[in-house]
Amino acid sequence: xxxxxxxxxxxxxxxxxxxxxxxxxxxxxxxxxxxxxxxxxxxxxxxxxxxxxxxxxxxxxxxxxxxxxxxxxxxxxxxxxxxxxxxxxxxxxxxxxxxxxxxxxxxxxxxxxxxxxxxxxxxxxxx
Amino acid sequence: xxxxxxxxxxxxxxxxxxxxxxxxxxxxxxxxxxxxxxxxxxxxxxxxxxxxxxxxxxxxxxxxxxxxxxxxxxxxxxxxxxxxxxxxxxxxxxxxxxxxxxxxxxxxxxxxxxxxxxxxxxxxxxxxxxxxxxxxxxxxxxxxxxxxxxxxxxxxxxxxxxxx
Numbered sequence: 240x241x242x243x244x245x246x247x248x249x250x251x252x253x254x255x256x257x258x259x260x261x262x263x264x265x266x267x268x269x270x271x272x273x274x275x276x277x278x279x280x281x282x283x284x285x286x287x288x289x290x291x292x293x294x295x296x297x298x299x300x301x302x303x304x305x306x307x308x309x310x311x312x313x314x315x316x317x318x319x320x321x322x323x324x325x326x327x328x329x330x331x332x333x334x335x336x337x338x339x340x341x342x343x344x345x346x347x348x349x350x351x352x353x354x355x356x357x358x359x360x361x362x363x364x365x366x
Numbered sequence: 367x368x369x370x371x372x373x374x375x376x377x378x379x380x381x382x383x384x385x386x387x388x389x390x391x392x393x394x395x396x397x398x399x400x401x402x403x404x405x406x407x408x409x410x411x412x413x414x415x416x417x418x419x420x421x422x423x424x425x426x427x428x429x430x431x432x433x434x435x436x437x438x439x440x441x442x443x444x445x446x447x448x449x450x451x452x453x454x455x456x457x458x459x460x461x462x463x464x465x466x467x468x469x470x471x472x473x474x475x476x477x478x479x480x481x482x483x484x485x486x487x488x489x490x491x492x493x494x495x496x497x498x499x500x501x502x503x504x505x506x507x508x509x510x511x512x513x514x515x516x517x518x519x520x521x522x523x524x525x526x527x528x529x530x
Contacts, residue, residue, distance in 0.1 A: 265463070267454040268451065268455075271451040272447065274444070274447030278440065300509045308507055308508070333516065335475060336475060336520065337475035339516060341511055341514075342512055342516045344509030348400070348507050348508045349396070349507065350396040350397050352403050356399045357396055360399075
């Protein structure tokens, strides 16, 4: 289930990123389209479809990030996969509270955005 | 942003102690670096009318999502997507698509959390006001709207709990 969560998150994030980059959709359009597609298609396809749709929506929110925060597809893929992981780990947190998926997405974006400066600090400490 | 993240983190660590603590601490440290990296200090709240318009757009988005999710077979995720697409097509010209989408996240709340449409509309309005109040801060961080929505829902629960 973790793997499925991570994979579906990464696919949804990349889909949203591609819609913004190549179809020139706005961030709201791209994210909403991915959420709508996931919400309609996944529940009938899989036993845990509703949960996977939520993971896809969460990843699509993360992919709404500005180009300066997550500049390329590898960053978006990593962030979206992390969304899948976080959603699985925090599935019992804030149950039923609207905005829970967005909070997970924001944490994932901030963690990925913090990787580079954290690595720079670690490198400086090692030297 | 810190309110819902803190509540979620607290629930995460309380419900499953052990290794989760290490993961949570690592995430907090990395997120702190991320906050330092992506923080935009330019806070530029709009005029009073912008607060009202954003609040109304968010309240409308919240109500529409809540009704679609509870009264149809769409489910919460598809309902928020449908409302988001509608907002992107009809409200983008007036720059109200983002607050309306933030409101749609509020409308994803379970009836067990927000039991009446009135509370959903209030929480949506609050989300729109928060959006306008923190305009410019953490611009470009994905999930920012959802975090505002979660903060609005938690504040509504706090206010409702205090008043009832």
